[in-house]
Amino acid sequence: MLAALQLAIVAGLLVWRAGDDGAARPQRVASPSARAARDAPAPTAHRFDRARAMRLVRLQLAAGQRPAGSPQLRAVAERLRALLPAGRFEDVPDHPGLRNVVGEIPGTAPAVVLGAHYDTEYHPPGFVGANDAAAAVATVIEVSRTLRRTARPAGAPAIRFVLFDGEEEPKPTDDFYRDALRGSKAYVTAHPGETRAMVLLDYIGNRGVQLPREGSSDPGVWRRVRAAAAQVGVAPVFPDGDEVSITDDHAPFLRAGVPAVDLIDWSYRYKDTVNDTYNKLAPASVDAVGETVVELLRTWR
Template sequence: MGRILRWVLPLLAFPAWAGDLPDFDTPRAWEHLIAQCRFGPRVPGSEGHRRCAAYLEETLRATGGDVVLQPFRTRPEGFPEEVEMTNVLARFGPSGPPILLGAHWDTRRWADEDPDSTRRDEPILGANDGASGVAVLLALAERFATAPPPVAVEIALFDGEDQGSHGSPESWCLGSREHVRRRVGTAPRIAIIVDIVGGEDLRICREEYSETYAPWLNDLIFARAQALGLQAFEDRVCYSVYDDHVPFLERGVPAVDLVDMHFPQWHTHEDVPGSCSPESLGQIGTLLVDLVYGGALD
């Protein structure tokens, strides 16, 4: 009896997914995008940032995931003083090396691409650059509460990605770099970062660092996107972006960045919900549901 239970219980807890995959809840992802924007800009050290951190933690705890906060203090370039930052992490599914799905939740302190030069020193709202990737991952985590993933998954919401200055790679991705530096225990099998994935005219192509260091993972992702009929995915190599996948690549973890740098409102005051679309979040969410439950990464 004991022996049988040892075999049967894990199977009951984590069934291999048969038949239709769970749906991605696109309206729910959109609610998470709006909810983050209601806090205003989420610049490290601000009230909006503090309130959003609490929202992320509360939302992930409610899913029953194993939540870990990773706080750290640092002074980003151009900030007058040190600020508190926090990576918010949650584990789901069986034990073992997880598939890490990451997004940054901080928003940029400057609208340095805004056409109005008098407003470039004001913070952006970051509906797309900040809230979109997080919104997809929160809705996915809520799906895990009702449909436990058959593989180990770690959701990682990184702080301090977007406070850097151009020409200085080390000034970006502060949270993911801190995470990789401090990580103890099992390294992720792979990492997939989603960033700026909510734009109305979403276009995702093969980011260059990902393509150079993890081409097989890009092959797999773009093949699945095509099989699923996801129109936003264009199977060609485009630009290179220093994003939260780079610290993982530097540690030898295969990592891909799904990022839309075609977004015309990038780092401007027009990065608002009106420039985004639920349908775009749905395309990314559908892909991630397929990767987690569909067996392509087994």
């Protein structure tokens, strides 16, 4: 699904943390299996409706496998567009049948983009992508609903909600950036200078979710994310450390000079398998990430 430099690790996940002298040191955190046995902490804020978000996950999964350009994905896209503020489609040039779904809450320019991809892998047969990335799509939509009725500071930036088509590669590839990320590359090309920062959601719904800083993510935006998480009581979900760099839909924004972060639990054990199903998700994880993102965007100025 995504290209990444994977580290061989025994009995746990290593993330990298800077010591007092500035040197990077490995920090051991709980193994994926151990973390999967416990839920994310309950947020102290209650703006995000996790039950509604989980219903949106089920809506997507009911359509089955949804590869880019497929009739089932286009049908789902119609439902998603209607749920975003001022929702619209943007075609992906040179890829007939592909289209991003875009919504917006007005504010000052340039906008902050909150994104997720809504297509699934074309293989293996039967792959429905509960965590890759139906949970992220549902979170983006529920965040948009929450922020529409939430007061923000004077001069707050516009917020664009973008569901990217064609994130997954259409065929086996040795260059994921070249052949995949079709919707995010098209969006960046079509909207030069219109984005001040970008937050991408990907694997965020699994039980025991842990979201250290993805290796290529912008440190400044990452500090904002962690501050928002601490404010709503879920700081343990965003540990102080780095994971591997991952080629994902934030990469075209980074290459265009836009500060961007990718919230993704790369240790998710069911990624790219037919076992990435609804029962692998935890409402508590979706809630923790949803409340964090609402707080992040609610207070952005």
